[in-house]
Amino acid sequence: MSKMIQTDKLVFEYIRRDEEGNVEGITRAVDEVDLSVEPGQFIAILGHNGSGKSTLAKHFNALLYPTEGEVHVDGMLTEDEEHLWDIRQEAGMIFQNPDNQIIGQVVEEDVGFGPENMGVPTEEIWERVDESLRAVRMDKYRKASPNHLSGGQKQRVSIAGVIAMHPKCIIMDEPTAMLDPNGRREVIRAARGLNQVEGITIILITHYMEEVVDADKVFVMDRGRVVMEGTPRGIFKRVDELKALRLGVPQVTLLAHELRQAGLPIPDPILTRKELIDALKKLRAEGYML
Amino acid sequence: MAILLNHVNYIYDEDTAMANAALIDVSLKIPDGQFIGIIGHTGSGKSTLIQHMNGLIAPSSGQIFFNNEDICDRDYNKKNLRARVGLVFQYPEHQLFETDCFKDVCFGPKNLGLSQKDAELRAYTALKQVGLEDEYFYQSPFDLSGGQKRRVAIAGVLAMNPEVLILDEPTAGLDPKGREEILGLISELHRKTGITIILVSHSMEDVADYVERIIVMNRGRVTFDGEPKEVFSHYKELEEMGLAAPQVTYCMQELREAGFDVDTSVTTLLEAKNEILKAFMKC
Numbered sequence: 001m002s003k004m005i006q007t008d009k010l011v012f013e014y015i016r017r018d019e020e021g022n023v024e025g026i027t028r029a030v031d032e033v034d035l036s037v038e039p040g041q042f043i044a045i046l047g048h049n050g051s052g053k054s055t056l057a058k059h060f061n062a063l064l065y066p067t068e069g070e071v072h073v074d075g076m077l078t079e080d081e082e083h084l085w086d087i088r089q090e091a092g093m094i095f096q097n098p099d100n101q102i103i104g105q106v107v108e109e110d111v112g113f114g115p116e117n118m119g120v121p122t123e124e125i126w127e128r129v130d131e132s133l134r135a136v137r138m139d140k141y142r143k144a145s146p147n148h149l150s151g152g153q154k155q156r157v158s159i160a161g162v163i164a165m166h167p168k169c170i171i172m173d174e175p176t177a178m179l180d181p182n183g184r185r186e187v188i189r190a191a192r193g194l195n196q197v198e199g200i201t202i203i204l205i206t207h208y209m210e211e212v213v214d215a216d217k218v219f220v221m222d223r224g225r226v227v228m229e230g231t232p233r234g235i236f237k238r239v240d241e242l243k244a245l246r247l248g249v250p251q252v253t254l255l256a257h258e259l260r261q262a263g264l265p266i267p268d269p270i271l272t273r274k275e276l277i278d279a280l281k282k283l284r285a286e287g288y289m290l
Numbered sequence: 291m292a293i294l295l296n297h298v299n300y301i302y303d304e305d306t307a308m309a310n311a312a313l314i315d316v317s318l319k320i321p322d323g324q325f326i327g328i329i330g331h332t333g334s335g336k337s338t339l340i341q342h343m344n345g346l347i348a349p350s351s352g353q354i355f356f357n358n359e360d361i362c363d364r365d366y367n368k369k370n371l372r373a374r375v376g377l378v379f380q381y382p383e384h385q386l387f388e389t390d391c392f393k394d395v396c397f398g399p400k401n402l403g404l405s406q407k408d409a410e411l412r413a414y415t416a417l418k419q420v421g422l423e424d425e426y427f428y429q430s431p432f433d434l435s436g437g438q439k440r441r442v443a444i445a446g447v448l449a450m451n452p453e454v455l456i457l458d459e460p461t462a463g464l465d466p467k468g469r470e471e472i473l474g475l476i477s478e479l480h481r482k483t484g485i486t487i488i489l490v491s492h493s494m495e496d497v498a499d500y501v502e503r504i505i506v507m508n509r510g511r512v513t514f515d516g517e518p519k520e521v522f523s524h525y526k527e528l529e530e531m532g533l534a535a536p537q538v539t540y541c542m543q544e545l546r547e548a549g550f551d552v553d554t555s556v557t558t559l560l561e562a563k564n565e566i567l568k569a570f571m572k573c
Contacts, residue, residue, distance in 0.1 A: 048465035049436040096463065150532075151332040177463045180331045180492045182532030207465050210537075246467030251495055251537040251559060258563050264570060273537065277544050280566065284550070290570045 002075035004169050004201045005037040005060050005091075009069035012055055012224075029055040031224035032069070037203065039074075039168065042195045044212040044232075045205045047221030048246035053173075053205050056221065060171050060203065061091040074168060089118060092162030094172040098154035107133070107149075107157055108142040114165040125164075132160040135198065136190045152183025156190055163194065169201040170194065176208060184208070209236075210250045213271040220245065236269040252276050263290055292454055292486050293320040293343055293375070298352035300338055300510075312338040313349070314510040320454070320488070325480050327497035327518075328490045330507030331532035336490050339507060340456050343488070344375035373402055376452030380459045382443035386431040391422065391442045394431055398450045409449075416449035417442070420475055437468035441475070448479075454486040455479070461496065469493075473500055498522065498536045498557035506533070519555040538562040545569075 012030040015023055029052045037043050047053040058064040059071045062078040073091050076083040095101055104110025111129045120128065133139040136156040146154055155175055162170055172191065176184040188211050194200045204211065212218055218235045220228035222245050228235055235242070236249045239257050248254070249269070256270035256279070265288070266279045300313040312335050320326065320343075330336045341347040342354055345361050345368045354361050361371055379385070388394035395413035404412065417427060420441040426434060431442050440460065447455065457476065461469040477500050480487045491497050497504060497518065504521040506514040508531045514521045522528070525535035525543070541562060542554045552565045 049463075049468060174463065180532055181494065181534045182331055207463070207469075209466070243467075246465050248466035252541060255538060255541065255559055255562055255566075258559070259566055262563065262567055264567070273541050273544060276541060277548055280545065280550070281548055283570070288570065290567065 001039065003036045003072065004039045004041070004074060005035070005203070006072045007033050007035050007056075007059065007066075007069065008071075009034060010056070010059060010066050010071060011068035012052075012059065012064060013067045029224055030059070030066075033224070033226055035219060035226060035229075037169075037201060039201055040195070040199045041201055041216045042192070042214065043201070043203045044215040044218045045203065045221060046207075046209075046212065046218060046235075046247055051221040051245075052224040053221050055224075057093075057171050057173050057203065057205055060169070061093050062087045063093070089165050090167055091169045091171060092165060092167040094155070094158055094162060094170060094175050096174040096177045098151060098158055098178070101158045101161075102146045102154060105145060106142075107138065107144050107146060110146060110157060111142075111160045111164050114161055118165060128164040128166070129160075132163040133157075135163055135194060136160045150183060151179045152186040155179065155183065155187050159187070159190055159194075163198075163200075167200065169203065171203045171205075173205045174207065175204075176206065176211065184211070209248055209253075213250060220247070232271060233269060236271060239269075264288075292322045292357065294318070294355040295342070296353045296355070298342060298349045298354060300342065300347065301350045304350055312510050313342070316352075316510075316512055318505065318512065318515070320486060322453070323484050323486055324503055325477070325487045325501050326489065327501035327504045328488060328507060329492070329494065329497060329504060329533055334507040334531070335510040336507050337458060338510075340377065340458060340488065340490060343454070343456060344377050345371050346377070369402075373398075373450040374452055375454045375456065376447035376450055378444055378447050378455070378457040378460060380462060382446075382460075383431070383436070383439035386439060386443055386446075389430060390428045391417065391431050391434070392427045394442060395445045395449050398446055402450065412449040412451065413445070416445040419448055419479060420445045421471075437464055437471060440464070440468075440472060444472075444475075452485065454488065456488040456490075458490045459492065460489070461491070461493065469496065476500070494522070494534055495536045498539075499559075506531070518557045522557050523555055 010030055010033045013026050013028050016025050016027055018024050045053050062084055065079055071078045073087045076087055078087060102110050108129050111132055112125045115125045115128050133142055136159050138156050176187050191202050195202045213232050215232055218232055219226050236253050239249050252273050253269050256266050256276050260266050270276045295316055295318045298313055298316045302310045302312050328336050348362055386394050392413055395416055396409045399409040399412040422441055431439055460472050473496055504518050505512055514524055522535040522539050536557050538559055539557055542552050542556045545552050546554050550569050552569050556562045556565055
């Protein structure tokens with residue numbers, strides 16, 4: 001079985017120009033990235049502003065092409081023009097601002113736009129709209145105007161629009177950056193559901209460390225390179241390194257880290273509140289005192 | 291008293307079939323020098339509220355006073371008000387437009403009628419206040435990183451010498467370190483200059499760490515108004531409004547349920563750490 005996404009020494013450079021259009025220099029935004037994503041995985045990509053995460057992600061559905069190296073999506077080379085539409089259908093993309101990606105006047109119309117463009121027969125379009133809206137729990141709003149939805153609801157409609165194209169993979173570029181706590185929860189829950197129930201590969205780019213703890217694998221980027229790679233447990237152990245990369249860890253992980261430094265023997269790392277409470281209960285049962 | 295809202299109502303599209311109440315009977319006192327957080331889910335009325343505070347929106351009914359003057363008065367100098375109550379919008383870097391950072395920050399004070407020299411002095415002070423290094427002063431704002439651009443945009447408002455600074459989600463879209471830098475800068479500014487700061491945020495942890503008072507908006511009404519500890523003790527009601535308490539507050543609740551003797555009103559990491567260590571030191 002081919003990998004969902006595979007990059008081979010991927011380099012992306014863009015040319016900076018001054019106001020007269022003269023070349024000022026070349027910026028290497030992605031620098032020799034080798035990365036592979038298995039079908040059905042939940043992947044997270046972390047990195048500070050300007051680390052190259054979004055530029056990398058845009059290669060995953062052929063919005064950008066490598067300067068050097070290759071990208072394969074489900075075995076198809078992205079530079080092969082004959083595969084372009086297959087790739088865009090298989091790998092869908094969700095962006096930060098829901099208002100920039102909703103075009104329909106009515107929710108169901110927006111969700112049906114993708115499959116309609118693909119030439120899906122009308123009857124099947126409606127079936128797909130139904131199932132997609134159900135998958136993100138927005139079926140109640142199918143006749144609503146997108147203007148009257150909350151940020152989290154709009155973002156879920158955007159996701160439904162992608163699902164209706166029956167993708168194998170969804171790439172989400174900071175989908176929760178503009179949302180309130182509830183909206184963030186809704187979107188992450190929808191992403192996890194699609195991954196677990198429908199087996200869709202998810203690639204989540206985020207600045208919120210809490211959203212990453214359940215991922216199968218985390219990639220951390222800095223200056224265009226992948227500088228850390230591993231499970232959330234492996235990554236969040238390296239608190240000081242993450243801080244040096246302008247990142248952080250979830251607040252409970254940090255609390256546990258500080259308690260450990262103050263002398264409490266708590267396992268490293270702690271990723272959830274439950275783990276912290278359980279560890280502290282165990283210490284108490286053992287009669288541990290400082 | 292810097293700002294006073296007296297039974298303010300605001301209805302969008304009043305007198306049409308689309309009429310929609312965005313603020314309902316809002317009364318607030320904002321004294322000089324406070325550091326305030328406003329939280330609420332999307333659509334709760336936060337943005338409408340702050341736009342009333344510098345006269346961008348006039349209330350459908352009720353009064354708003356700034357330094358004891360009614361800002362809805364016909365003769366009231368609104369232009370002056372907008373310099374004294376500075377509003378930094380969401381993603382303010384989208385409003386940068388000049389060819390270099392220094393000129394961009396000069397734009398506001400020049401519009402106030404200041405001389406070139408005074409405007410430049412103001413711009414210099416403001417850029418220093420936001421911690422922008424000298425080497426970036428004459429660069430195009432578009433060549434800076436996201437965090438730097440945002441600091442330049444904030445400097446543009448600071449150069450107006452506001453008495454009240456309102457920031458709408460100043461950390462949205464920034465990486466964790468960038469968030470920390472912007473919030474550190476705002477808190478430093480508050481400490482050094484004593485200006486009133488109103489911070490609108492979706493991050494409960496950020497609000498808990500920095501502000502002295504939290505105003506919670508829900509469906510156009512002020513639902514809670516108090517110190518962080520007091521407000522976050524209503525975490526169950528906050529959840530029903532689509533909000534939450536900081537993670538550490540939940541940790542303390544759960545520890546208490548598990549029989550630990552800890553204070554559940556904790557809202558910051560440092561307090562949580564001290565409470566837990568204390569629990570392992572007694573007996």
